Amino acid sequence: MHILRTVLLVLATMLASPALAQGDRPLVITDTRGDRGMLAPYVHARNGIAYLYTSYVFDSLIAQNAKGELVPGLAESWTLSENGLTADLRLNPKASWHDGQPVTAQDAAFTFSYMAQNPYPFASIGNIDRAEAISDHHLRLTLKKRDAGLFSGLLLALPVLPRHIYSSQTDPGHFASPAAATGSGPYRLVEYDKAQGRYALKANPDYYRGKPLFDALMIVTMSDDAALQALNNGEVDVISYLPPERAGDAKAAGRQVVAARSGHVVKIGFNHEEMFADADMRQALAYALDRQAILDITSARGEAALADTGYFQSGSPWRENVADPAYAHDPGHAADLLEKQGLTRGASEKWQRDGVPVTLRLLADGAQARVAQVVTDQLEAFGFTVDLRLMEQAALQAVPTGGDYDLLISSTSTTGDPSDIANRVTGQSWNADRYHGDGRLDAILKEAGQSATPDERLTHLHEFQRLYARELPSLMLLDPVMATAHNDRVDLSFMPDGALIGIPTTIDKSAFVTE
Amino acid sequence: MTAGAIPISGRAWAAALLWGLAARLAVLMLVVLAVFILPRLLPGDPLGVMLSSDYTQNLSEAELAELRARMGLAGGWAEQFGAWLSDLLRGDLGYSATHARPVATLIGESLPWTLFLILGAMPVYLVLAALAGTGAGRAAGGRFDRGLTGFVTVLASIPPFVTAVLLMLGLAILWPVFPASGALPMFPSDRPMIRTGQIALHAILPVTALALHEFARFYYLARGEAAVLAHRPFVLNAVARGLPPRRLLAEYYGRNILPIFVARLSDSVSGLVSAVVIIEIVFSYPGIGGLIYGAILDRDYTLLQGTTIAVAAGLLALNWLIDAAGTALAGRG
Numbered sequence: 099m100h101i102l103r104t105v106l107l108v109l110a111t112m113l114a115s116p117a118l119a120q121g122d123r124p125l126v127i128t129d130t131r132g133d134r135g136m137l138a139p140y141v142h143a144r145n146g147i148a149y150l151y152t153s154y155v156f157d158s159l160i161a162q163n164a165k166g167e168l169v170p171g172l173a174e175s176w177t178l179s180e181n182g183l184t185a186d187l188r189l190n191p192k193a194s195w196h197d198g199q200p201v202t203a204q205d206a207a208f209t210f211s212y213m214a215q216n217p218y219p220f221a222s223i224g225n226i227d228r229a230e231a232i233s234d235h236h237l238r239l240t241l242k243k244r245d246a247g248l249f250s251g252l253l254l255a256l257p258v259l260p261r262h263i264y265s266s267q268t269d270p271g272h273f274a275s276p277a278a279a280t281g282s283g284p285y286r287l288v289e290y291d292k293a294q295g296r297y298a299l300k301a302n303p304d305y306y307r308g309k310p311l312f313d314a315l316m317i318v319t320m321s322d323d324a325a326l327q328a329l330n331n332g333e334v335d336v337i338s339y340l341p342p343e344r345a346g347d348a349k350a351a352g353r354q355v356v357a358a359r360s361g362h363v364v365k366i367g368f369n370h371e372e373m374f375a376d377a378d379m380r381q382a383l384a385y386a387l388d389r390q391a392i393l394d395i396t397s398a399r400g401e402a403a404l405a406d407t408g409y410f411q412s413g414s415p416w417r418e419n420v421a422d423p424a425y426a427h428d429p430g431h432a433a434d435l436l437e438k439q440g441l442t443r444g445a446s447e448k449w450q451r452d453g454v455p456v457t458l459r460l461l462a463d464g465a466q467a468r469v470a471q472v473v474t475d476q477l478e479a480f481g482f483t484v485d486l487r488l489m490e491q492a493a494l495q496a497v498p499t500g501g502d503y504d505l506l507i508s509s510t511s512t513t514g515d516p517s518d519i520a521n522r523v524t525g526q527s528w529n530a531d532r533y534h535g536d537g538r539l540d541a542i543l544k545e546a547g548q549s550a551t552p553d554e555r556l557t558h559l560h561e562f563q564r565l566y567a568r569e570l571p572s573l574m575l576l577d578p579v580m581a582t583a584h585n586d587r588v589d590l591s592f593m594p595d596g597a598l599i600g601i602p603t604t605i606d607k608s609a610f611v612t613e
Numbered sequence: 614m615t616a617g618a619i620p621i622s623g624r625a626w627a628a629a630l631l632w633g634l635a636a637r638l639a640v641l642m643l644v645v646l647a648v649f650i651l652p653r654l655l656p657g658d659p660l661g662v663m664l665s666s667d668y669t670q671n672l673s674e675a676e677l678a679e680l681r682a683r684m685g686l687a688g689g690w691a692e693q694f695g696a697w698l699s700d701l702l703r704g705d706l707g708y709s710a711t712h713a714r715p716v717a718t719l720i721g722e723s724l725p726w727t728l729f730l731i732l733g734a735m736p737v738y739l740v741l742a743a744l745a746g747t748g749a750g751r752a753a754g755g756r757f758d759r760g761l762t763g764f765v766t767v768l769a770s771i772p773p774f775v776t777a778v779l780l781m782l783g784l785a786i787l788w789p790v791f792p793a794s795g796a797l798p799m800f801p802s803d804r805p806m807i808r809t810g811q812i813a814l815h816a817i818l819p820v821t822a823l824a825l826h827e828f829a830r831f832y833y834l835a836r837g838e839a840a841v842l843a844h845r846p847f848v849l850n851a852v853a854r855g856l857p858p859r860r861l862l863a864e865y866y867g868r869n870i871l872p873i874f875v876a877r878l879s880d881s882v883s884g885l886v887s888a889v890v891i892i893e894i895v896f897s898y899p900g901i902g903g904l905i906y907g908a909i910l911d912r913d914y915t916l917l918q919g920t921t922i923a924v925a926a927g928l929l930a931l932n933w934l935i936d937a938a939g940t941a942l943a944g945r946g
Contacts, residue, residue, distance in 0.1 A: 132897075141713035145666045217680060222670035271683055274713045292712075293722055293899035294797055318799045321897075323786070328799065362667075492657030492912050495665060511667035518670065529667070599668045 124298070124314030125588060126334040127605060132295025132319035137287050138278035139218055139257045140270035146601040149220055151317065153598060154299060154607050155196075156257035156281035159187055159206060159237075160249055161307075164608045166415070166593035168250060170307075172201055172258055172282060173237070182244040182550060187253075189235040192306035195260045196286045203231035208261040210239075216270050220599060221256040246549040247517030254515070255599045258282065284310040284611045295319035308612045311588075315610065329353055329583055336584040338605050343399035348583035357581035358592035359403050360602035361411045361513040364469055365572040370533055371500035373456075377535075380570040382435035383505075384425035386480045387473065389575055391427070396468045397576065405574035408567035409512055409519070410559075412577075413594045416516050418560035422567040429480060449481045457483040461497060462507035463529075464488045469575065470507050495528045509578075514600020516559055519543055523571055533571035630937055637929040644925040645701070649694055652914050659684060659912040663711060684710045685915060697918065706919035711911045716919035719904060724923070726796055727893065727900035731885050733816055734823035739874065742828050746835025747866045753840040762836065769829035773888040777822040777895040784818060791818050794897035819896045826888045827881055834877060838870050872942040879935040883928055 134148035135141055137155050142148040161171035173187040193201035210229035213221065228240040241248065260280050267273045279287040284305045289298035297317040301310040320328065322341060328334040330351040340348060345355040366383070368374035374383070384407075393404050403412075407425060410417035436449065444450040458477060462470035467488050474484045489497075497503060508529035510522060520543045523531045534540065539562060546558035582604040584590050590604040597606035660681055664672070672680070681687055685696060685707065700707055706716035745765075749758040771779075785793035792798065796815050802808045842848050848865050856865075893902030901920055908917040 135713055143711070144663050144669060146668045149668060217672050217676035219664050219666075219669040219672060222672070224673060269683060271710060271713060272708060292714075293726070294795065294801075296799075319795070320799060321794060324793065324799075333799070490910065491665065492655070492662045492910065495661050496656035496658065514668070521670070522667070527665070601668065 124316040125312040125336065125610070126316045126318060127336040127338055128320040128325040128328070128334050129295065129317055129338055130319070130321060130325070133292050134295075134297075136274045136278060136290060137297065138274065138281075139220075139259065140216065141274040141278060144219060146599070147603075149599065150597065150601050150603060150606065151297065152257065153283065154285045154315065154610070155279055155283045155287050156259075157193075157283045158254055158256055158258060158598075159189075160253045162254065162593070162597065162606065162608055164591060164593070164606070166595055166597070168254065171254075172206070172306075173253075176249065176253075178248070183241045185239040185241070185248060186232075187237045187239070189237060190306050191235055193282055194304055194306070195262075195282050196280050196302060197260075197263075198304075199260065199262055200234075201258065201260075201282045202234045203237040204234070205261045206237045206258050207231045208265065209256065209259045212259060212264055213256070218256075221252060223252070223256070225252075244548045244550070245517065246547055246552070246555045247515040251515030251517040282306075284607060285315055305611070310611050312610055326351075326583075329585065332585070335587050336582065336590065336605060338582055338603065340581045340583045342401050342579045342581040345400075345581050345583070353583050353585055355581055355583045356591055356604055357579050358602070359411055359413060359577045360580040361414060361596060361600075362509055362511050362578060362580075362602055363405045363411065363574050364402070364466055364507065364509045364576040364578065365405070365574045366473065367506040367508060367529070367531060367572045368533075368570075369500060369504050369506070370535075370571075373458075373504050376439065377569050378435050379439055380573065381425070382432045382439070384570060384573050385428045385432035385435065387425075387476050387573075388427035389425065391476070392469060392472050393576055395472050400579060402576040402578045405577040406567075407570070407574050408563035409523075409574070410563055411512055411574075414513065415595050416556065416559045418563055422563070425573075432480070443481060447481045448483065455483055457485055458505060459503045460484050460486045460505045460507070461494060461503045462486065462488050463494060463509065464490055466507045466509065473505075473507065473575075491528075497528060499526050499532045507575075511596070511600055511602075513596035513602060514598075516543075516555075517547055518600075519562070520547075523566075531571035533569075535569055535571070539565055539569065539571065626937075626940065629940060630933075633933050633936055637933055641922075641926060641929055645698070645922060648918050648921045648925075649697065650690075652909075652912065652917050653690065655909075655912065657912045659686060659710070659914055662910075662912045697915075701922070706923070707915040709908075709913055709916040709919075711907075711913045712916065716916055719916065720901065720920060720923050723899055723901045723904050726898060727889055727902065729812075730816060730819050730823055730889055730892070730898070730900065731882075733820040734827070734885065737820065738824040738828040738831060741824075742831030743835050743867070743870060743874070746832045746837075747839040747862060747870065749832075750836035750839025751843045751866075753836070753843070758836070761832075765829050765832050768825060773822060773826040774891045774895060776825050777819070777892045780818050780822050781895060791815075793818075796899050815898075819892050819898055822892050822895075823885060823888055827885060830881065830884075831874060831877070834873055835870050838873055839866055842866055842869055872939060875935060875942055876939045879932040879939075882931055882935070886924060886928060 129147070134151055135143040137152045139152060139156060142152045158171050159173040161169050163169045170190065172189055172193050174190045176185060176187045178185050189201065189203050189206065195201060207229040210223055210226055213223050225242050225245050226239060227242045230238050232238050263277055263280050264270065284302055284307070285299035286302050287297065288300050296319065299315040301313050303309065318334070322344060325334060325337045326344065326347050329337055329348060330353070337348070340355065342357055345357065348355050368380055374380050389404060393402060396402070406412055406422045408422035441449050441451050441456065444455065449456045460470065460474060470486055470488065474486045477484050494508070510529045520540065521530065523533055523543070524540055526532060542558055542562045542565065546555050546562065549555035549558060580592070580602050582590055588609065590609050592602065592604050593606060596602045660677065685693060697707065706720070708715050709719060712719055745761060749761050752758055781793055784791050792815050796812060798811055801811060842865065851861055851865055889900065890902030890905060892898070893900040894906050897903070901924065905917065905920050908920060
């Protein structure tokens with residue numbers, strides 16, 4: 099047995115040893131999920147990480163630095179007209195496609211018309227009236243209405259496509275050959291192995307913003323355990339998402355760990371068409387729950403922080419730095435509010451309406467099972483009967499607004515340019531708030547979107563924050579912490595409001611280019 | 614299979630063969646219908662799932678309709694079924710929007726891995742079960758038989774995913790001699806010899822889990838048959854004549870057990886396919902199981918339809934061939 103073990107160990111070590119020499123080793127990043135699709139706009143998987151990887155290959159007109167500030171991308175400079183309806187962008191004449199062709203204003207104008215024909219779900223160009231190339235390096239955009247998020251939202255998010263390659267593609271969803279990944283970004287895709295979930299990227303030597311920091315990047319699929327072992331052995335350099343409770347393992351081996359609140363909150367949504375139509379009812383529920391206890395039970399090792407109730411989470415540049423109402427646990431106050439709404443406590447302290455016991459139908463995303471269980475326990479202790487149903491996401495999605503539920507626990511992003519908040523508050527998606535109320539929140543968001551200056555926009559957003567915390571379209575529970583472990587080949591940090599479209603990550607492309 | 618090897622009437626055999634083919638085509642038609650309808654009865658919508666990321670922008674109705682049409686989801690069920698069926702008859706399995714690849718390509722990339730596991734497991738459990746079962750059955754009731762049969766009975770009661778998880782826990786995590794997941798290491802070697810070794814090493818645990826799943830069934834078969842054979846006069850006679858044990862095993866037991874094994878094999882293969890799906894998911898093996906599982910979660914109807922049809926067609930074809938071989942072997946007596 100002993101000999102067998104030794105032989106197997108030797109064999110395993112031999113087979114597992116990396117084939118590449120240490121010196122020319124690429125920067126290796128691990129991903130637990132694996133295949134994210136081909137790194138081209140229309141064929142990458144429809145999630146934030148796939149979008150992020152694609153952004154290594156495709157540049158946008160505007161970019162971000164490591165602090166999240168807007169810096170020149172394919173556009174060197176930009177101006178907005180007095181009435182806010184015309185934007186003029188000057189393109190960097192040094193920019194070129196990975197096949198050597200120059201990037202021109204015609205490419206950028208083409209991208210807008212192409213995306214009008216072929217919708218790209220990560221950039222909505224509905225507000226662009228006209229995109230024209232005034233000269234090879236001068237792009238003019240005409241808007242239908244003012245958009246305070248034009249530069250920090252749309253133009254940061256929109257990958258510019260090479261006209262000479264995409265103009266002949268009538269159905270880009272079927273265009274997944276290597277040519278589809280011809281971008282103008284700092285890295286070129288050289289290998290994509292779908293079955294193994296592995297990407298190899300090489301630095302674009304002609305990159306217009308200077309030579310990228312690393313000669314090569316590699317993204318590989320690994321479980322947390324394997325990744326930690328490989329990071330400690332020096333086989334990988336970055337574990338992009340390390341469960342925060344494992345941070346100690348990486349630190350013990352002398353690796354660096356950065357962690358931050360993600361702004362990707364776990365919340366309780368309400369069915370606004372039934373029992374929780376009234377803000378008093380929602381507040382009563384907030385007081386009945388002990389959010390701190392939910393946090394303590396589900397996040398014993400620092401996996402999350404208590405969420406702020408005014409939508410924006412601590413650290414967000416859009417947030418007014420004041421304490422939101424905390425809705426500290428107060429069952430007495432919750433009971434008062436419920437009694438004002440006509441509920442009574444019957445025998446055995448159970449809540450009733452017109453003599454009928456009140457049952458709360460609680461739906462939850464299976465990923466939030468623990469939170470859902472604690473919420474259920476707390477509500478039952480408070481005197482509600484709770485009918486808890488855990489569902490997979492596709493099934494939850496099919497539950498319509500006003501459907502067969504009272505409460506819905508899900509997670510949702512609060513980061514990224516605020517031009518998208520209206521979707522997340524009034525939208526009909528399963529993890530949106532599905533809230534209209536008296537229309538005040540809607541109106542504030544509209545005004546914010548039409549603001550003439552960033553300061554004016556911020557004023558509206560702060561007003562939104564205060565009203566949100568009072569009206570509670572959803573009750574924010576927890577703000578999960580995300581962590582990245584890495585060695586000293588690279589310097590990483592989380593951006594305060596997420597990268598590009600609000601992705602909470604440390605591996606934004608700004609970390610891999612020189613500034 | 615040459616006609617000369619078949620003592621039963623060649624014509625009757627051919628007729629049985631054709632009849633078997635017709636029956637299996639009918640089953641395939643039912644599968645085609647079921648696999649179209651069932652996914653559509655699940656709650657959730659493929660386009661909705663595809664656009665469910667928090668980062669996707671709200672698309673207009675026109676944009677959504679455009680995407681829907683491109684995914685083959687425009688119109689009613691009858692219209693979708695007609696379009697899909699006519700593609701299917703032309704041999705086109707469709708296009709997976711979530712993977713941005715033709716379904717046939719996706720199957721082509723993952724099926725070899727699944728077949729590798731199945732074909733790797735088959736000889737393992739067949740040979741071991743035949744040897745162990747014959748050994749136990751020849752001396753039924755003896756100490757070897759009682760011990761082994763007891764052990765196999767326990768083994769048979771463990772579902773395949775539990776076996777897989779236990780194997781992974783024991784031999785990949787607690788005592789890490791084998792890789793826990795995938796079909797290749799993070800940096801696969803360029804040298805074919807080493808690469809083959811890497812692939813083999815990664816396959817050991819999934820193949821073992823799969824082989825254990827089917828071992829019990831064939832062990833009982835071999836044991837039962839051997840127990841009967843041990844008392845048959847021609848075997849008793851052979852033993853009395855002092856026939857070498859190896860010949861006795863191969864020619865007396867083996868020859869009689871073989872047709873029974875073959876007859877059971879077609880059953881076994883469908884059992885293997887359902888077990889391999891689960892085992893692939895446990896070991897994150899890049900086979901067709903993971904593909905089907907993902908297609909269900911993503912509500913990728915086209916991919917789910919294509920993979921199910923491909924697996925069903927393959928199983929039915931194999932089942933047909935094994936039946937034909939079984940008839941031929943049985944005829945030979």
